[in-house]
Amino acid sequence: MGKIKNAILLFAAGTALMACNQGNKTAANAEGADSLTADSVQADSLRFEGEIPGADHTAQYVLVLANDSTNGYRLTVTYEGATTATENYTGTKEIVKKDVKGQPETFYKVTYTKNEDPVYFKVVGDSVLRMVNDKFKEAASSLNYDLRLKK
Numbered sequence: 001m002g003k004i005k006n007a008i009l010l011f012a013a014g015t016a017l018m019a020c021n022q023g024n025k026t027a028a029n030a031e032g033a034d035s036l037t038a039d040s041v042q043a044d045s046l047r048f049e050g051e052i053p054g055a056d057h058t059a060q061y062v063l064v065l066a067n068d069s070t071n072g073y074r075l076t077v078t079y080e081g082a083t084t085a086t087e088n089y090t091g092t093k094e095i096v097k098k099d100v101k102g103q104p105e106t107f108y109k110v111t112y113t114k115n116e117d118p119v120y121f122k123v124v125g126d127s128v129l130r131m132v133n134d135k136f137k138e139a140a141s142s143l144n145y146d147l148r149l150k151k
Contacts, residue, residue, distance in 0.1 A: 044068060050147035059080030062146055063121070063129065065093060065108070073110055096120070098136050099131050109138060122149065 044131040050065045059079050066072040094109040108129065109117040120136060121129040127149035132138050139145055 037057055038148035040069075047150045050144070050148050052145055054079075059103060061131075063110070063147055067135045071095075073108075075110060075112070096136075105136070107132065 044067045046065045046067055048061075048065070050061055050138075052059045052061050057079050058081075059077050062076040064074040071092050071094075072094045073091060076086060077089075078084065078086045088109075089112045091111055094111075096107040096109050098105055098107060106123040108121045108123070108145045110121065117134065120132045120134065122132045122136070122138070124130050124146070129147045130138060131145040131147070
């Protein structure tokens with residue numbers, strides 16, 4: 001009889017512990033909230049920053065990728081030149097798997113608006129995204145098109 005009581009007690013204790021475990025989720029994520037909001041960056045989002053060269057000016061890119069089931073992104077582009085302008089975009093990123101020169105590569109497809117062509121970023125290791133063209137090719141110039149992970 002004592003063994004049955006111990007088994008029931010262990011089962012009840014295990015069930016209680018499992019009910020309390022949120023599986024490494026943040027409090028906002030555990031409640032079903034989106035981890036990527038327009039005014040804040042949560043701990044479970046990845047933030048990449050970099051300066052992208054242009055013909056007439058450079059642009060500061062800040063790309064925040066939600067690291068949850070929403071697959072969302074927020075992109076802020078600040079153009080620097082004669083005048084400074086900032087544009088903000090949000091949406092859902094698409095993960096594209098492609099063979100480039102016989103090697104499997106991973107890319108993020110980010111669409112600004114419905115009327116514009118998407119922008120592609122090649123995943124280069126754990127902490128770098130590189131802007132590539134719509135044929136998934138890197139720039140022929142030696143200019144830097146990398147966005148680096150910011151912690």
